[in-house]
Amino acid sequence: MRKLYLRIYLAVVASLVVFALAAGFLWRQLADPWMARPAYEVAAKLAQNALPPADAPLAAQQDALDKLAADLRANLALFDAERRPIAFVGRPLRPPRPDVQESGWLHRFGGPPAWGVKLPDGRWLVASVPRNRRHPALGLFFTLALLAIGVGVGAYPVVRRLTRRLEKLQAGVESLGSGDLAARVKVEGGDEVARLAESFNRAAGRIEALVGAHKSLLANASHELRTPLTRIRMAVELMKDSAEPKRKVQLERDIAELDQLIDEILLASRLDAVEGREADEEVDLLALAAEECARYEGADLEGDPLALRGDPRLLRRLIRNLLENARRHGAPPIELRVRKAGAGAEISVCDRGPGVPEGERERVFEPFFRHAAGESGAGLGLALVRQIARRHGGGARCMAREGGGACFVAELR
Numbered sequence: 001m002r003k004l005y006l007r008i009y010l011a012v013v014a015s016l017v018v019f020a021l022a023a024g025f026l027w028r029q030l031a032d033p034w035m036a037r038p039a040y041e042v043a044a045k046l047a048q049n050a051l052p053p054a055d056a057p058l059a060a061q062q063d064a065l066d067k068l069a070a071d072l073r074a075n076l077a078l079f080d081a082e083r084r085p086i087a088f089v090g091r092p093l094r095p096p097r098p099d100v101q102e103s104g105w106l107h108r109f110g111g112p113p114a115w116g117v118k119l120p121d122g123r124w125l126v127a128s129v130p131r132n133r134r135h136p137a138l139g140l141f142f143t144l145a146l147l148a149i150g151v152g153v154g155a156y157p158v159v160r161r162l163t164r165r166l167e168k169l170q171a172g173v174e175s176l177g178s179g180d181l182a183a184r185v186k187v188e189g190g191d192e193v194a195r196l197a198e199s200f201n202r203a204a205g206r207i208e209a210l211v212g213a214h215k216s217l218l219a220n221a222s223h224e225l226r227t228p229l230t231r232i233r234m235a236v237e238l239m240k241d242s243a244e245p246k247r248k249v250q251l252e253r254d255i256a257e258l259d260q261l262i263d264e265i266l267l268a269s270r271l272d273a274v275e276g277r278e279a280d281e282e283v284d285l286l287a288l289a290a291e292e293c294a295r296y297e298g299a300d301l302e303g304d305p306l307a308l309r310g311d312p313r314l315l316r317r318l319i320r321n322l323l324e325n326a327r328r329h330g331a332p333p334i335e336l337r338v339r340k341a342g343a344g345a346e347i348s349v350c351d352r353g354p355g356v357p358e359g360e361r362e363r364v365f366e367p368f369f370r371h372a373a374g375e376s377g378a379g380l381g382l383a384l385v386r387q388i389a390r391r392h393g394g395g396a397r398c399m400a401r402e403g404g405g406a407c408f409v410a411e412l413r
Helices: 004-031 037-050 058-072 136-177 192-238 245-273 285-293 312-329 381-391
Strands: 075-079 085-089 104-107 114-118 124-128 281-284 299-303 307-310 334-341 344-351 395-400 406-412
Touching (some): 004 136, 037 058, 245 381, 281 285, 285 299, 285 312, 307 312, 312 344
Antiparallel strands (some): 075 124, 104 114
16 A cells, blocks of 8 residues: 555655746746747847848958857858858858748757847848857756755655654554554644544543443442342242242243353453453363363363463363353264364364354354344353453354364464
8 A cells, every 4th residue: 555655745746846847848938039029020130230231242241240249159150031151150050941931949959059030131140159058948947956856855754754643643543443442642743633643542531431431330230230149049049948840940040040141241341351361370271171071961072181371260261161152052962172283272162053154153252142043042151262262362263063063163372
């Protein structure tokens, strides 16, 4: 992608070039003797007054031409009406071409620049300035070139400073979009870019405050739900003998699901609020997986001993959520595999359930996503799996299992 500062700088330089060309063209037009016909008419009158008549002897015309050339310090040639040479001083000059009928430039290229003046009596006076004389337009062209170079050199740091501030603002926006709510941009200057940076900082501050308030509210609400949930559980225990067994089992299941949801919300809030891992130690993943796998019937474990640095509580929760998801929405046999993957590890849980449609394999990691055919489990289980995996430098994905079913894979680094 073309840099903005280069586009602005090239626009400035191009404008200078166009200005220089336009000024040169205008100078050429204004300085062209063809545009100064009155001057030619005056020159013709003066030359005729200084020269003898057309029928004067050649010696007299040559003598008059010598005096005129001495004053002008130029090469001169005098031709008759038929363009035959009469006299000349200095370097011989060519007569005007037959198609030239008026005073003006005779030729500028292919020889020394020469201009001709047609006298009232039909004669032609041709003059040429020696090459060692500088053309008056060269000074203007040289000045314009220096001006263009000076403006071009001076404009670069100004344009680059402006676009560098825009690049810093872009970096701040990208940092905020990636989740760094503390991202701010340094305010420099007092122009529109500085005001834009101030607006961004104010907006980022408001977003950070709103998200912080939301996290605090969510964590506090989840914590406060623990008290009435405990009272409900105690009431269920007290009415154990009088309650219908079926209703009591259903109520206990609802309480367990609500308790798990509250626990997931609290964990998600803590992960959002705390940067990095709370614990960082060597974890035996295979042993950890074996302990969790023993909690579920029909779950098989395969793998090799593998140690990885991480938070054991979070890794245990990751494995438990994958197994719980397979138990709820899949079908046995459930296979848990732990294997080495490059410099890290890979934990996969596969089942023989109905699987996940291809269009929903990414959405299942969204919080509170409910499968089209599912009736329960609309919580944070898989969202926490991905969040924990990313906290350990990896990620999580869902794949189809060959022969039917689904596989959920968590990569750790």
